[in-house]
Amino acid sequence: MTILAENLTWGVKRRTILSDVSLRVAPGETLGLIGPNGSGKSSLLRLLAGLRRPISGRVRINGQDIAHVSRKALSRQVAFVQQSAATDTNVTVSDVVRLGRTPHRSALAGWSETDEAAVTQALERVEMAAHRKQAWQTLSGGERQRVHIARALAQTPQVMFLDEPTNHLDIHHQIEILGMVRDLDLTSVIALHDLNLAAMFCDRIVVLERGVMRACGTPDAVLTREILRDVFRVTAHVCRLQDASRPHIRFSAK
Ligand SMILES: Nc1ncnc2c1ncn2[C@@H]1O[C@H](COP(=O)(O)OP(=O)(O)OP(=O)(O)O)[C@@H](O)[C@H]1O
Numbered sequence: 001m002t003i004l005a006e007n008l009t010w011g012v013k014r015r016t017i018l019s020d021v022s023l024r025v026a027p028g029e030t031l032g033l034i035g036p037n038g039s040g041k042s043s044l045l046r047l048l049a050g051l052r053r054p055i056s057g058r059v060r061i062n063g064q065d066i067a068h069v070s071r072k073a074l075s076r077q078v079a080f081v082q083q084s085a086a087t088d089t090n091v092t093v094s095d096v097v098r099l100g101r102t103p104h105r106s107a108l109a110g111w112s113e114t115d116e117a118a119v120t121q122a123l124e125r126v127e128m129a130a131h132r133k134q135a136w137q138t139l140s141g142g143e144r145q146r147v148h149i150a151r152a153l154a155q156t157p158q159v160m161f162l163d164e165p166t167n168h169l170d171i172h173h174q175i176e177i178l179g180m181v182r183d184l185d186l187t188s189v190i191a192l193h194d195l196n197l198a199a200m201f202c203d204r205i206v207v208l209e210r211g212v213m214r215a216c217g218t219p220d221a222v223l224t225r226e227i228l229r230d231v232f233r234v235t236a237h238v239c240r241l242q243d244a245s246r247p248h249i250r251f252s253a254k
Contacts (some may be wrong), residue, residue: 002063030191033205080162085208090137098119122151123150170213196248209231
């Protein structure tokens with residue numbers, strides 16, 4: 001599914017937080033959103049997912065303006081893994097992932113084999129199947145994050161928005177989860193702070209700076225010494241490992 005954002009502007013009271021952001025994500029593409037703290041990554045993801053209404057501009061998913069699509073219809077196609085999403089504490093891992101099936105079920109329908117299979121497969125994909133009966137509040141931070149991702153996978157979406165999905169994850173699971181999202185047959189937009197992970201897993205990257213799109217392109221085109229200096233305020237050496245098509249950034253201490 002294609003995601004098309006046209007001239008999105010959003011703000012609170014008199015403060016503009018996102019200014020005139022336009023982008024297109026092709027079917028199956030993984031787009032990275034990077035930028036310093038407060039640059040507008042989460043705000044943009046919420047607009048793209050239809051959780052916030054822009055002041056002006058619009059978002060089309062598969063050609064449809066999402067402002068005219070009901071929340072339930074949208075959530076059959078679109079999943080959102082939020083940063084530190086809140087979850088009712090008195091539930092099991094399995095209960096949390098089962099919530100991902102809600103958009104697919106009608107009020108009268110029982111729990112089906114398809115629902116059960118989607119939950120099991122999602123838990124297996126994030127290596128949490130062995131924890132399915134465990135109480136949510138006893139999970140570690142990284143395990144909770146993986147369960148939130150499993151809930152989104154159980155939704156069997158065609159579009160996925162992920163806000164810092166690698167927060168709390170060890171390096172094995174960071175690589176595992178981002179590789180899985182990239183390889184799934186869906187369109188995804190991922191906000192990331194780790195620029196090397198963005199370079200490794202994203203087809204294209206958008207750089208936000210104070211709510212404005214500063215650059216958009218392949219990792220190679222976007223992760224330049226100049227952008228790292230001007231936007232991220234770091235001195236860095238962008239190198240290319242032998243045989244690697246993607247850049248690798250080495251940061252210098254002051
Ligand atoms: N509901 C709101 N009310 C007021 N200000 C807000 C609101 N939502 C976001 N902001 C402000 O908008 C700016 C962008 O926030 P946002 O969370 O989108 O940034 P971010 O790039 O995701 O940051 P981080 O990397 O720190 O997670 C911040 O300065 C934030 O304080």
